[in-house]
Amino acid sequence: MSGQPSLEELDVRLLGLLREDARQPIAQLAKELGISRGQLYSRLARLELNGVVDGYTVKLGDAFARSRLRAHVMIKTAPRSRRELESLLSEIVQVSAIHAISGEFDYIAMLEAEDGVELNRLIDEIGLLDGVEFTRSSVILATKLER
Numbered sequence: 001m002s003g004q005p006s007l008e009e010l011d012v013r014l015l016g017l018l019r020e021d022a023r024q025p026i027a028q029l030a031k032e033l034g035i036s037r038g039q040l041y042s043r044l045a046r047l048e049l050n051g052v053v054d055g056y057t058v059k060l061g062d063a064f065a066r067s068r069l070r071a072h073v074m075i076k077t078a079p080r081s082r083r084e085l086e087s088l089l090s091e092i093v094q095v096s097a098i099h100a101i102s103g104e105f106d107y108i109a110m111l112e113a114e115d116g117v118e119l120n121r122l123i124d125e126i127g128l129l130d131g132v133e134f135t136r137s138s139v140i141l142a143t144k145l146e147r
Helices: 009-020 026-033 037-049 062-067 082-090 116-127
Strands: 069-077 095-100 107-113 132-140
Touching: 009 026, 009 037, 026 037, 069 082, 069 116, 082 095, 082 107, 107 116, 116 132
Parallel strands: none
Antiparallel strands: 069 107, 069 132, 095 107
């Protein structure tokens, strides 16, 4: 057994609703799932306790999100520099996510910038960090699905 909590079909549906809008009123969520508010509170508490739900966040509005330039920066690191590099990357507020990956590169950093000038500066800044051997960047042109 993997130690991961098993999810019931109702839990999966609840997580889907929360991903769409985590600010939905409890009464609305309970109604959509066909359960009482008390049952919903219990499910949410169990999902939080088991680490399935770790928090609730803000999803940027479509108009604002479209106004931002986003890019993936694939990063190849020098051996033994990964922990320090993760720390340095996490200090850059325009880095929205850092993913460890397999293959030729070690990380993908997700960037959000106001414009091309800022995006270029950020990519250059990442390339100059201690432990970065080289990078490869891809600007995101359009998001087709995001949950």
